[in-house]
Amino acid sequence: MATITELKCAVRETLESRGVLGQLKARIRAEVFSALDDQREPRPPLSHENLLINELIREYLEFNKYRYTASVLTAESGQPEVPLDRQFLANELKVTEDAGSKSVPLLYGLVSHFVNSDEGGKAFVRGASLPAGATASSTVPGPEA
Numbered sequence: 001m002a003t004i005t006e007l008k009c010a011v012r013e014t015l016e017s018r019g020v021l022g023q024l025k026a027r028i029r030a031e032v033f034s035a036l037d038d039q040r041e042p043r044p045p046l047s048h049e050n051l052l053i054n055e056l057i058r059e060y061l062e063f064n065k066y067r068y069t070a071s072v073l074t075a076e077s078g079q080p081e082v083p084l085d086r087q088f089l090a091n092e093l094k095v096t097e098d099a100g101s102k103s104v105p106l107l108y109g110l111v112s113h114f115v116n117s118d119e120g121g122k123a124f125v126r127g128a129s130l131p132a133g134a135t136a137s138s139t140v141p142g143p144e145a
Helices: 006-015 020-036 048-063 067-077 086-092 106-115
Strands: none
Touching: 006 020, 020 067, 048 067, 048 086, 048 106, 086 106
């Protein structure tokens, strides 16, 4: 007969091999965060840029089945529970998609565009409007940097 220690090891190995253990740990983290999140402290307003960035990240997380991570992002950021329409997001980012690109998150297409760009130069990134309370150290440097 197996000892308790052997049984624990067998259960743990089975849960790990099925991917269940990681999901359980992620779910526990999400629930702990939800319990600790102080709803009395107001969040800074969600800027248009943060809304779009969070949505790109959420689409990526859900595509890769990181659902609990996505739920923590949504709860912590104040992102609307209902995802933005993909076509709206593509229009806001001025992205043109082909049939093949619609099967993967927009973030993959954006990264692929810059990684595979033939221009050889670097993209010029302009500083964006920041939500109230953001620090200057979190801004993207402009051309004078």
